[in-house]
Amino acid sequence: MTQKPFKLVQNQEKQLPCNIEAEQAVIGSILVSNEIYDEISPILDSQKFFDPIHIKIYETIEKLISKGLLANPITLKNYFENNDGLKQLGGQEYLIKITKFSTSPKQAVDYAKIVQEMHLRRELIKISQSVLDQITTNADESSTGSEIIQNTEKSLFDLAERGHFNKS
DSSP: OOOOOOOOOOOTTOOOOOOHHHHHHHHHHHHHOTTHHHHHTTTOOGGGOSSHHHHHHHHHHHHHHHTTOOOSHHHHHHHHTTOHHHHHHTTHHHHHHHHTTOOOHHHHHHHHHHHHHHHHHHHHHHHHHHHHHHHHHOTTOOSOHHHHHHHHHHHHHHHHHHSSOOOO
């Protein structure tokens, strides 16, 4: 009996895990009440957001708040007047719209945890993809299975400790 070659099932149709509404609720809550940022900042940083425009908005919020300035749709307007991504979403009206998603501090923290969870899942997918790449592109078997396992364990440990995957 001949052994069939290892075959991977590929499905590029699957969307990466995200919750855009939770991202909007977190940002909207901060824009309405900057005090919520102190409760959310230990959970989230800008790179945990999925939507690229949300990453930029949160980075700007972080910069303003760290300087002791107010972060709201009016103060953010100057930073995004010429941003094509935000223009496609409706410009400053989008910033005002997401403030309608604002919630209580407790709910904002819960939504931040959802954004964090989706980030962790995306990072796990990256680690899985990295393992698949190592296995399928090393036809000459330059890496042993044990080495691949050790690298994967290190990546998972980094993810657990720092909340992100560093491809090294």
